[in-house]
Structure formats: C-alpha cells, structure tokens
Amino acid sequence: MTTRPEPEVTDRTSWWTTGQIATALGVSPVLLRAWDSRYGLGPARRGPGGQRFYGPRELHRLRRMSVLVNQGIRAGTAAGLVLSEAVTPARSRLRAGEIDQAAAAVDLHALAGLLDELLAGHGTIAAWTDVLTPVLRRQGERWQAGESAFAAEWALTGAVSAALERQAARASPPPRDRPVLLACCAAERHSLPMRVLATVLREAGVPVVFLGEMVVPGVVVRTAARLDPVLVLLWSMTPYTADASLLAELARRDVPVRAAGPGWLPVGGRVGPVVNGLPVALRAVSAHTGREVTG
Ligand code: B12
Known part of the structure; x- marks a missing residue:
C-alpha cells in the first residue's frame, strides 16, 4: 500500500x-x-x-x-x-510568543489563562494550526539542538491538554450515537493531535471517545468491539511507535480503522492513506459519519 x-x-x-x-x-x-x-x-x-x-x-x-x-x-x-477582532498573523505570533515565554517560566497559572483566552478567541482549529503548532515545533527544535527545556515542554503540553479538555467540556453533550474512537499506539506518548481532534469533534457535536496516550493493544480491540465505532483512528507520531499488527488485527475484525500520524508514513497505512493533518482527519470523519464536519 x-x-x-x-x-x-x-x-x-x-x-x-x-x-x-x-x-x-x-x-x-x-x-x-x-x-x-x-x-x-x-x-x-x-x-x-x-x-x-x-x-x-x-x-x-x-x-x-x-x-x-x-x-x-x-x-x-x-x-x-x-x-x-479578526485573527491576524501578527496577533497569532504575539500569542505564540506569550505562550512560549510562560512555558519557559513554567508559569502554569499564566499558561492556563493564555490558553483559555487563545481557544476562546481563535477557535480550536485556528488556535492549534496558527499558534500551538508553531510553538510545539519550536520546542522540538530546541530539544533536537540539545537545549534542556524539559520543564517547559512538560508545562506546555500538560497545560494545552488541560485547556483543550476544558474547551471540550463547554460543548453541549453529543447525541447518543456510534462514536469515533481515537487511540494512541501502545508506546506513543505524543497525544496532543488526537486531543485536538477530540475537542474539535466534541464542538461539532460528533460523539467521540479518546482513549489517551500509550493504550494497550487489547484495550483498543476490546473497546472497538464494545462501542462499534464509525471510525477508529490509530495514532503514531514516530515510526517506532506505529503498531502495524494492531492495525491489521482491527482491520481483520472488520473495524473501520485508519492509520493516523506521521509515524505511519514510512510503513504505510495498509488500510487507506495515512490520515496526517487536522483537515484530512475531519474529512475522514465526515466520510464515515455521513455528515459534513468542519469543526
Ligand atoms: C510535545 C512533545 C513531546 C511530549 C508529548 C506530550 C503529549 N502529551 O503529547 C513528550 C515530552 C512526552 C515527548 C516525548 C518524546 N519525544 Co517528543 N515531541 C514533542 C513535540 C515538541 C510536539 C509534539 C506534537 O504534538 N506535535 C504536533 C505538531 C506540532 O507536529 P507537526 O509535525 O507540526 O504535525 C504533523 C502531524 O502531527 C500532523 N498533524 C498535526 N496536527 C494534527 C492533528 C490531527 C488530528 C492529525 C490527524 C494530524 C496532525 O501534521 C503534521 C505533519 O506531519 C515534538 C516536536 C514536533 N515537531 O512535533 C517532539 C518530537 C515529536 N519528539 C521527539 C522525540 C524523539 C521524543 C522522545 C523519543 C524523546 C524523549 N524526550 O525521550 C519521547 C518519545 C515518547 C514516546 N514514547 O512517544 C521527536 C521525534 C523524532 C522522530 N521523528 O522520531 C520530535 C519531532 C522532536 C525532535 N525534533 O526531535 N515529546
């Protein structure tokens, strides 16, 4: 494939x-x-x-x-x-700089306020695409350059996760329907892209279950059997976390599953092209739910 x-x-x-x-x-x-x-x-x-x-x-x-x-x-x-109140590139850069500084200072209180304001002002999709993604990429570059910024990365990712959960909780409860199931592979700790997708789907009124990071394969299989999801996205950020045997097992059980994330790119999705972007993920959900989901 x-x-x-x-x-x-x-x-x-x-x-x-x-x-x-x-x-x-x-x-x-x-x-x-x-x-x-x-x-x-x-x-x-x-x-x-x-x-x-x-x-x-x-x-x-x-x-x-x-x-x-x-x-x-x-x-x-x-x-x-x-x-x-338009979200201009200059305003996004300003927000990104403020969040970066609060993370560097491990100022959790300031981070929570800045992130709540960002999500409310930009909306989840633009907040992720225009502000948080550049901030996270910069963190990654620092890590690669050997700069020790673990505390900042920890503060930032914890605060982003929590802010996204708060944002999702503000949405009205979704209808009782077959959900979209999101899971990270067993060794995968990079969970933010799935958390963002879960938030956007909640806001769009799509039932969604996010199992979180490092999910044991048996749990994914059993949860899929129990919930009968319209779609499962199996997330992998890096090649060494992509669990092709779990993907194959789900497909063998006729679970509608897609590989999601850059970790799958070297090995291939096996069940359709790799879902590797927020708009692509929303289109995959639209195709499986039969309703247009744009966030
Ligand atoms: C935050 C972070 C962490 C956090 C994760 C916390 C969490 N709850 O998510 C922690 C500290 C746990 C962590 C750990 C590690 N990390 Co890390 N981490 C990152 C960082 C800074 C951001 C990750 C992220 O959320 N990216 C999302 C966006 C910002 O990434 P992007 O490339 O723009 O997005 C791509 C896709 O994700 C996709 N996409 C974007 N948004 C969305 C949304 C949806 C819905 C979909 C479907 C797709 C999608 O589109 C893009 C094109 O491919 C990245 C740097 C980076 N550039 O990503 C490193 C990075 C991913 N980590 C890296 C590494 C090496 C590690 C560790 C091995 C190192 C360590 N410290 O021990 C461990 C591995 C842990 C594990 N077993 O998984 C490397 C991976 C290199 C590689 N390709 O192998 C990176 C790239 C850093 C680097 N420059 O070297 N990490």
Whole structure:
C-alpha cells in the first residue's frame, strides 16, 4: 500500500467549499455569498472558476458572524465586530510568543489563562494550526539542538491538554450515537493531535471517545468491539511507535480503522492513506459519519 503525505496548504482538498461551510453552520450558501460581497467576509482563495475556498481562519470568522446574528445583532454590526477582532498573523505570533515565554517560566497559572483566552478567541482549529503548532515545533527544535527545556515542554503540553479538555467540556453533550474512537499506539506518548481532534469533534457535536496516550493493544480491540465505532483512528507520531499488527488485527475484525500520524508514513497505512493533518482527519470523519464536519 502506498502512502500519501499530508496535502500542502495550497492543495485545494485542504479547504472547505461554500456548500460545506453552509452545512456546518446551518446557513444558506446564498447568505454566505451575501456576507462576502457586502461585508468582505469572504473565502481565503478562489478556484479558476471563481469557486470559493475557505480555510480555518475564515471558518472561525463565519461561525462568529453566525453566532452574533443568531443573538439578534444586525448583520452589518456583527460583521464590523467580527472583522475588528479578526485573527491576524501578527496577533497569532504575539500569542505564540506569550505562550512560549510562560512555558519557559513554567508559569502554569499564566499558561492556563493564555490558553483559555487563545481557544476562546481563535477557535480550536485556528488556535492549534496558527499558534500551538508553531510553538510545539519550536520546542522540538530546541530539544533536537540539545537545549534542556524539559520543564517547559512538560508545562506546555500538560497545560494545552488541560485547556483543550476544558474547551471540550463547554460543548453541549453529543447525541447518543456510534462514536469515533481515537487511540494512541501502545508506546506513543505524543497525544496532543488526537486531543485536538477530540475537542474539535466534541464542538461539532460528533460523539467521540479518546482513549489517551500509550493504550494497550487489547484495550483498543476490546473497546472497538464494545462501542462499534464509525471510525477508529490509530495514532503514531514516530515510526517506532506505529503498531502495524494492531492495525491489521482491527482491520481483520472488520473495524473501520485508519492509520493516523506521521509515524505511519514510512510503513504505510495498509488500510487507506495515512490520515496526517487536522483537515484530512475531519474529512475522514465526515466520510464515515455521513455528515459534513468542519469543526
Ligand atoms: C510535545 C512533545 C513531546 C511530549 C508529548 C506530550 C503529549 N502529551 O503529547 C513528550 C515530552 C512526552 C515527548 C516525548 C518524546 N519525544 Co517528543 N515531541 C514533542 C513535540 C515538541 C510536539 C509534539 C506534537 O504534538 N506535535 C504536533 C505538531 C506540532 O507536529 P507537526 O509535525 O507540526 O504535525 C504533523 C502531524 O502531527 C500532523 N498533524 C498535526 N496536527 C494534527 C492533528 C490531527 C488530528 C492529525 C490527524 C494530524 C496532525 O501534521 C503534521 C505533519 O506531519 C515534538 C516536536 C514536533 N515537531 O512535533 C517532539 C518530537 C515529536 N519528539 C521527539 C522525540 C524523539 C521524543 C522522545 C523519543 C524523546 C524523549 N524526550 O525521550 C519521547 C518519545 C515518547 C514516546 N514514547 O512517544 C521527536 C521525534 C523524532 C522522530 N521523528 O522520531 C520530535 C519531532 C522532536 C525532535 N525534533 O526531535 N515529546
């Protein structure tokens, strides 16, 4: 089985169309086009035929717009508010710097406040993509350069996990339905990407069960048998944690399972291309649940 790397940001499949955004927000495509032409709440880019393509930042702005309008605020006023609080790259860099500093100082109180504010202001997807991912990558580079920053990494990842749990807990309870099951392979301690996905799915009203880091293979098999999930994502961050025999065992039992994370790229997913990015994961969930999930 060949593997497919995560699509580039320029790859059109990483973006959402007007129809997908309309379904996710429960508004009509006509209204979205009106918000674009009247208030400039438009897509990130357009295809050759003028088709609109929205990214996480635009989705966040439109969700805010829709919430404000539903609260009875006039569309023009709401658009002004949304545009004035727009998440700009400069603002994201500022937030990233503040979080990095609080982590370096192992200031858990400041970290919790900054992360809650970030998630509320940017939305989970943009907070992860635009702010937390760069901060975490920088941590990784420091580690690789031999800098001893274990305390900062520990503080940061613990605080991010906890903030994401708080954010998920604010969402309304999901319907009682077959869940999406997320699990890390048995030796895998890098759990944040799955925690982010669990949060985004909770916010989107999709039932999700996240088993956490370092899950014993038998537990994944038994939980899948018990919950009858619509989809299982088996996460591996590094090649030495990818458990191909567990993946094969789940597939043999007819569990709808996909390999997720860069750890699978050298060995291949065996059951379809590797799910290696948040938008790709959301599309996989959409395909298996039959409903458009854009976060
Ligand atoms: C935080 C962290 C830890 C924490 C994890 C805590 C936690 N609860 O998650 C701790 C301290 C436990 C840890 C431990 C280790 N770590 Co570490 N860690 C990281 C760090 C800094 C961030 C991990 C992360 O969340 N990445 C997510 C984003 C930031 O990564 P990304 O590359 O942008 O994202 C890719 C995918 O994940 C995917 N993606 C992004 N978001 C999403 C969302 C979804 C839903 C999906 C499906 C995909 C997806 O798209 C990207 C393209 O591939 C990375 C550095 C890095 N660059 O990732 C190192 C890193 C992953 N760790 C590394 C190593 C070596 C280790 C240790 C072996 C070292 C050690 N200290 O003992 C152990 C291994 C533990 C184990 N058995 O798993 C290396 C791995 C190198 C390799 N490829 O083999 C890295 C890359 C650091 C480095 N530069 O060398 N680590």
